[in-house]
Amino acid sequence: MTRSHDDRIFGLATGVFAALVLLIVVGIAFELSRQSMLSIEKFGWSFWTGKVWDPVSGVFGARPFIWGTLYSSLLALILSTPIALGIAIFISELSPRVLRQPLAYLTELLAAIPSIVYGLWGMFVLTPIIRKVELLTPEALRKFPLFSGPPVGVGMGTAAIILSIMVVPFTSSVAREILKNVPSAQREAAYALGATRWEAIKVAIGYGKSGIIGAIMLGLGRALGETMAVTMVIGNAPVLSLSLFKPQYTMAAVIANEFTEAADELYLHALIEIGLLLFIITIFVNIASRLLIWSTKRRTIRPVIFPIVAEEESAA
Amino acid sequence: MNNAARRKIISRIVEALCALAVVLALIPLAMILFYVLTRGLSALNFAFFTHTPKPVGEAGGGMANAIVGTLILIGIAALFAVPIGIICGIHLAEYAGTKFSSIVRFAADVLNGVPSIVIGMFAYGLVVLPVKRFSAIAGGVALGLLMIPIVVRTTEELLRLVPSGLREGALALGATRSRAVFGVIVPAALPGILTGILVALARVAGETAPLLFTSFNNAYWSTNLMQPMASLTYQVYTYALSPYDDWHRQAWAGAFLLVMMILTLSIAARLAVRRLERMNRP
Numbered sequence: 001m002t003r004s005h006d007d008r009i010f011g012l013a014t015g016v017f018a019a020l021v022l023l024i025v026v027g028i029a030f031e032l033s034r035q036s037m038l039s040i041e042k043f044g045w046s047f048w049t050g051k052v053w054d055p056v057s058g059v060f061g062a063r064p065f066i067w068g069t070l071y072s073s074l075l076a077l078i079l080s081t082p083i084a085l086g087i088a089i090f091i092s093e094l095s096p097r098v099l100r101q102p103l104a105y106l107t108e109l110l111a112a113i114p115s116i117v118y119g120l121w122g123m124f125v126l127t128p129i130i131r132k133v134e135l136l137t138p139e140a141l142r143k144f145p146l147f148s149g150p151p152v153g154v155g156m157g158t159a160a161i162i163l164s165i166m167v168v169p170f171t172s173s174v175a176r177e178i179l180k181n182v183p184s185a186q187r188e189a190a191y192a193l194g195a196t197r198w199e200a201i202k203v204a205i206g207y208g209k210s211g212i213i214g215a216i217m218l219g220l221g222r223a224l225g226e227t228m229a230v231t232m233v234i235g236n237a238p239v240l241s242l243s244l245f246k247p248q249y250t251m252a253a254v255i256a257n258e259f260t261e262a263a264d265e266l267y268l269h270a271l272i273e274i275g276l277l278l279f280i281i282t283i284f285v286n287i288a289s290r291l292l293i294w295s296t297k298r299r300t301i302r303p304v305i306f307p308i309v310a311e312e313e314s315a316a
Numbered sequence: 317m318n319n320a321a322r323r324k325i326i327s328r329i330v331e332a333l334c335a336l337a338v339v340l341a342l343i344p345l346a347m348i349l350f351y352v353l354t355r356g357l358s359a360l361n362f363a364f365f366t367h368t369p370k371p372v373g374e375a376g377g378g379m380a381n382a383i384v385g386t387l388i389l390i391g392i393a394a395l396f397a398v399p400i401g402i403i404c405g406i407h408l409a410e411y412a413g414t415k416f417s418s419i420v421r422f423a424a425d426v427l428n429g430v431p432s433i434v435i436g437m438f439a440y441g442l443v444v445l446p447v448k449r450f451s452a453i454a455g456g457v458a459l460g461l462l463m464i465p466i467v468v469r470t471t472e473e474l475l476r477l478v479p480s481g482l483r484e485g486a487l488a489l490g491a492t493r494s495r496a497v498f499g500v501i502v503p504a505a506l507p508g509i510l511t512g513i514l515v516a517l518a519r520v521a522g523e524t525a526p527l528l529f530t531s532f533n534n535a536y537w538s539t540n541l542m543q544p545m546a547s548l549t550y551q552v553y554t555y556a557l558s559p560y561d562d563w564h565r566q567a568w569a570g571a572f573l574l575v576m577m578i579l580t581l582s583i584a585a586r587l588a589v590r591r592l593e594r595m596n597r598p
Contacts, residue, residue: 006494011493014404015416018404020404021468024464028430032434032437086335087334089334090335090338109345113345113575114522114523114574116522116524116549119553124351124556124564165344169341196327222429225432225433232556256525256528259529279430282431283426286430
C-alpha cells in the first residue's frame, strides 16, 4: 500500500520538474508578447511590412531585418546542404571503417566552436579573402543585381558562407543517423537488382527522405537564429537587396546591436517584437524538423540518441 | 554494356564528390583552429591571466576578470539547470511511454533549437527588468535555460542505457521506485549524467548572445552577483570590434582560451561516456 503511494509521489514530484520545461517554452512566448505590446499595438501589421527603421523619430519597420534573416539563411542552406549530405553519405556509406569515427568527430567539432570565434575568424581572416574575390569579379558580372554593390568584404555573401559552415555539422550528424538507421535490406535489395553503389545509396536516401528533410530544416533553424558571427560580418545596414556584396542586416543582429541602446520603451518593445517573431519562426521550423526526424526514426526501432552518444555506440 | 559503364562512372563521380564534401568542411575547421592557435598563443602571456583590462590607449592588461566571470556565470547556470535537467530526465526515462513524457521530450528538443539571443531576451524580462539592472544572476539564468534541454535529453538517453536487470533486481527486492532510481539506476548512470552536464557546459561556455543584455560586461574586477559581470566571450566581442591592434591580439588570446576550455570539456565528456559503455558491456 505504502509502496504504491510512494511511487505515485515520485512520479508527481519528478513530473513537476518535467513540466518546468513546458513552462519555459510557454513562458518565453508569454514574456516576449507582454514586453512587445507597445509596439504591437502601435504598428500592427505595418511593423512587418515597413521599410523604415528610425529609432529617433519612433518609426519601426522590420522588413529589412526579416529579409536579411531569410535571405542569409536560404543562401547558407544552398551552400551547406550538398556538403552536409555529402559528409553524411561518405561517413555512413563510403568511408573505411577506421575513418568513420574520427571523421564524425572532426565534422562535429565545427559545432563545438563558439559563434564568437567564427565571428572573429570571419572578421579578420575570411572578410579580407572575400574582399579580394569581390575585387576580382569582372565588370560584366557586376551589372547583375546579385553582384552589385561595393566590394568591401563584409556583407550578405560573407555572412552566408560563415552560416553555412556553422550549419553543416547539425545537418550532417542527423542525416548520418538517419542513413545509419535505414534497414540494410533496402540497400541489399538494390544491389541484388544490379544497382551501382550510388544507386543503392539513392534507395537509402529515398527511404529516409523525410528524416533528411528534417535534418536540413534543423540546420535552417540554427541559421535563422545565429547571432554573433553574422553580426560581425554582415555589415549591419538595413537594406533590402539581392546583392551578395552589399552589407545587410538580420533580426538577431539588430537585437544584438541595439538592445542595450534602446532608450525609450517603444524602441525596446519594437526590438522584443522582432525577437518574438524570430521565436515563432524558429519554433515552427524546429517542430516541423523534429516531427520529420522522429517519424523517420520510429520506422526503424532503434532508440533516439543524442549524436555524441550515438557515435560511441557505433564504435562498440 | 555502354549503359552499365556509364552508371558505374556516375557512381564513381558521386562518391568522389562526397569525399570532396568532407574535405570542404574540414578546410574551414583547420583554418579556424590554425588561426586561433597561432594568433592566440602568440598573444598569450602571464598578464593575460592575472590582470584586468587596461583603459583605452594603454597597452597590456589581461582578461582575469573575464575568465573568472565566465566560470562564475556557467557555475550559476549549472547550479539551477543541472538539478532541474536531471530530475526531468529521470521522469522521462522512468515514464517513457506516457503522453506527458513525449510532449515534454518534444518541448525539450524544440527548446534546444530556440536561438540563444531569444533566451537572452527572456532572461532579460525575467531577471533584469524587475530590478532594472544587468547582473551576473541574469546571465547565469540565461545560460541555465540553454543548458536545461541538453541535460534533460542526455540524462534520459543515458539512464535508458542502464541494463534493465539492475532496475528489475531492485524492484524485486522490494525497493520503491524512488529507491530503485536514486539508489541503483542513477549511480549506475552517473558517468553518463556527468557527460550530459559537461556537454551542456561546453555549449553554454561559448555563448555570447544571451549575455549581451543580461550579465552585460564589466571592465573591473567584480564577483558581486547582483552587478554586471565580465565574460570571456563578451570581452572577445568588445575587443574584436575595437579599432586597436593590441585589443585584437587579446581577442585572439581570449578565443584561444575559449576553444581550449570547450575542447577540454568535450573530451572529458567523451571519456565519461566511454567508461559507461565499458561498464555496460557484458
